[in-house]
Amino acid sequence: SSLQTKGWALDEWRHHQRDGKGLARLGALIEHLSEDDPAWIELADRASLERQWQALETLANEKQDDDLPLYGVPFAVKDNIDAAGWKTTAACEAFAHCAEADATVVARLRAAGAILVGKTNLDQFATGLVGTRSPWGAVPNTHHPDYVAGGSSAGSASVVARGLVPFALGTDTAGSGRVPAGFNNIVGLKPTRGWLSTKGVVPACRTLDCVSAFALTVDDAWAVAEVAGGYDEEDPYARCNPMTAPVGMAEKPRLAIPETLEFCGDTAMQAAFEEARERLSLLAEMVTIDFSPFQELAALLYQGPWVAERTHAVAETLEQAPASMDPSVRTIVASGYGYSALDYFAAEYRRAELARHIQRVLADVDALVVPTSPTIRTLVEMAEEPIAYNSEFGTYTNFTNLADLSALALPAAFRDDGLPAGITLIAPAWHDRALATFGKRWQQQSGLTLGATGRSLSDVIQTESFQPIEPSSTSIRLAVVG
């Protein structure tokens, strides 16, 4: 039997769930989900659904409808994010533990009515951009099973792209919320650091980690971030939005593209980006910038002392159960022991200089646009060069969190071989909404099918407006500082 809810966007789910038979609809959904699917690490059973539904009914009796914008909407969570009563594995059995409480982001989504149907597979400890570094198996690309899904949030991207759930949470330290969005033709919102709480998230680099949102549409990714986000005083790295960033984008924005682009020899990806660039030039004024400071900063993330954050996060597993770790992940994480505090500060000073330079460059444009990844690889290729090919995927993502930027990965084009190619919009911290504004315009203009569902944007016309982003030229600065 086919899955009736396949590819439903957030608002379709919400609309139908409000109409009734919500629990039965979720029951039908989980019938379709299988733990043999390498995208999942753990799935809700019927008892879990019933418990959650009961809690939702209690909430619904206490609250107004407006307070439950995700009433009965199913979602998935990357398995490095805690959900009370579920195991958090981070894709490492020796590390796994049962979470006593929801991560703040999960708690906020559940308080808005959302129902957790599964925890998703990932590159172990969120260390990777490939989706193959997991004892739960490699997650195949949703458009071609020989290819990688990208990672580390591989499972979350996969289940969204296939339309099983309307949204899923990922995390993004080096690009884990963007690369798998690009490889699976969906939207990946990498919010400003500190907007979405990381309380209850297994750290990768705790000073840089972001929780991210995957959805089929920009509207849905934005709606999820709005519900999951907000200052969390229990997260020491949470930040308040200073409300000084633009919340929209000019009718004809100024977008920067790197002067020289690297595709690692992948001509299909290059052609797809060329196509995207041409379509972008219909919507925006295009300029080019020197990309070398971005590249230098990107290299600091893995070839620099921040890898010691990963070491710190999993030191116990690394020391007591090294055999439980993926060999590539183990090699990377162990390299953190090699850095001194002096190495850290030398790198931090350089980071600050490069970040300042990058912020100056970005001040002259509305956003930077890059390919989400320069290339993609098959599962076979990835097994041959697990570290080098992974690094290539981070070419256009690794610098983002070190420079304190916001980013939005968008579907852009299909390659001749049928694989998707993505672009990513990048801007300073708190420009998330401005990026979403343009992202929505882009998605409307490009007319691509959504994820791997075969549906188009016009199939999911919003039945009710759900915190919509106006694709207008609104640009408000609430304060001018200097």
Added chain:
Amino acid sequence: SSLQTKGWALDEWRHHQRDGKGLARLGALIEHLSEDDPAWIELADRASLERQWQALETLANEKQDDDLPLYGVPFAVKDNIDAAGWKTTAACEAFAHCAEADATVVARLRAAGAILVGKTNLDQFATGLVGTRSPWGAVPNTHHPDYVAGGSSAGSASVVARGLVPFALGTDTAGSGRVPAGFNNIVGLKPTRGWLSTKGVVPACRTLDCVSAFALTVDDAWAVAEVAGGYDEEDPYARCNPMTAPVGMAEKPRLAIPETLEFCGDTAMQAAFEEARERLSLLAEMVTIDFSPFQELAALLYQGPWVAERTHAVAETLEQAPASMDPSVRTIVASGYGYSALDYFAAEYRRAELARHIQRVLADVDALVVPTSPTIRTLVEMAEEPIAYNSEFGTYTNFTNLADLSALALPAAFRDDGLPAGITLIAPAWHDRALATFGKRWQQQSGLTLGATGRSLSDVIQTESFQPIEPSSTSIRLAVVG
């Protein structure tokens, strides 16, 4: 001959310099200054004055009077801050180099008309709170020559306290802009990190360093910070004022004092603080708070990986000319090699937690009030226990920059032995102006003589209002964030 300008406040200098004979007045001043005075490392000669005066005349021809708020006003600069054409020694001959350009803060003061008359002595590499760790000699206390002046900005505090110059720049990483203010009965403004540029300043802990201002009055310290401060895009750690902090203080503010106070057995300091506390209770509602999170954070500064920033800053001198270093400074700075990047991140995570806790505590009050130092020592005592006694002085200062706070050290009382005792107001980042508002009120109420000049506040009644701080209850939030 006595020095006519002794103890002149900023506005008196400005008023008289505008009236004419400005160069002659500065000439008379430098006649009174001596390089035998351990407060100085280098002094302007007549040729330097004449060059600076000529540059000022050129400026005056180009600019309006209002653009030269420091017209012809002499000042001193701690010798870890660059001034073009002057040596920067950081109190270490082997490290010394001639500065090619002004530090941003010096450039801004000169552009406002100020004339640099000397570079001041300091604890070598700004590593100390004592003022004795310098080959240029120990700086004696301005109220009793057997006692220390406090440091590391010892010379700057000394020349301001004696009324030689109306203001001087210091730096403050661990308390170097506050402890010597407290020990010499002057005002020490430790601004929010990133407000005053550190470009052209020899780093101590580069991620934490602040340039600070010393003056006899709160008005003058504030005026200096206003001129010297402002976003500097050439300083990677510069920050924009988000304009969300209160700019004034309630008529009867709520002030916190540590529940238990440490005075290291110094009953005179304890009695002075008790006196200050009683007078504070006339101006404010007093509450007590648990000080242990502040203490835990303070300990991280020297018994933690941030000392590796000092190591990084002077590694070349430490490796190539260790004999040129003060033995205590060398011991401290060399300890930075002992920390790994993992140590750094473990400490950084704890720092972030403690800082968050502290910010929550401070959100319930207008400011924290602490003794500036729990005790003071003689030069003889300091020679006996150069590291342990130094640490005591940092009890109420070391946590401030790690928690991203603003601070204002104020004269508070005189002890029975004639030594001054200070209090320090502390509040979150960008509360500088609110602190200055209350500091002005406090200084008006306390009626103490200024520095070691024998003058009182009423002697220096402002002839013109110079960016005055209104001691009113104005409290504006330009934006509410959440």
